[in-house]
Amino acid sequence: MYVCLCHGVSDKKIKRLALEEGITDIRGIKKCTALGSQCGKCVKMAKEILQETGVIQYQKAS
Ligand code: FES
Numbered sequence: 001m002y003v004c005l006c007h008g009v010s011d012k013k014i015k016r017l018a019l020e021e022g023i024t025d026i027r028g029i030k031k032c033t034a035l036g037s038q039c040g041k042c043v044k045m046a047k048e049i050l051q052e053t054g055v056i057q058y059q060k061a062s
Helices: 011-020 026-033 043-053
Strands: 002-004
Touching (some): 002 011, 002 043, 026 043
């Protein structure tokens, strides 16, 4: 399934980057794939996929 339609990034690609490359935050995914750099609608879903994969690093706002 495509998560980012603007750049053709799939959920599989995000999971692979997380599990095989050790990219555990959304910033890293953005750097590798350009995900979220156009309309930005995909960022929320990409975060959910990282959460599902169990690797997301939470950043505190304060
Ligand atoms: S869907 Fe990802 S930037 Fe538009």
